[in-house]
Amino acid sequence: MRVELVTTLKRQATKILAELHESKEPVLITEHGQPSAYLVDVKDYEFMQQRMTILEEIAKGEKAINEGKVFSHSQAKEKMSKWLK
Structure with missing residues (x-):
């Protein structure tokens, strides 16, 4: 560097x-x-920010799984169908 x-x-x-x-x-x-x-470089910085956002969202998902905050496929499908009407 x-x-x-x-x-x-x-x-x-x-x-x-x-x-x-x-x-x-x-x-x-x-x-x-x-x-x-x-x-x-601006493009490199923006890429790093996008990557960081993705990693943060993955960490949130892993935390939810570890805390048991998950839905079965049918529960998720039911919840999503209410939003997509």
Whole structure:
């Protein structure tokens, strides 16, 4: 992963962004020697957000199963038929 100082980002933002779009490699921005932020390509960021949403929904489903909050096929079909009328 590429690491850049915040001062370098300020001076060379256009160049760093162009390289980011080309390489698709995230850039770690540091301030005073400490990690401060990541620069990531917009499409990569949106993909990560979609993936996170899917994983969160899977976790909710697993939790519901573990808590016994499930429906049989016929119960689910009955509930859905009320919504689809």
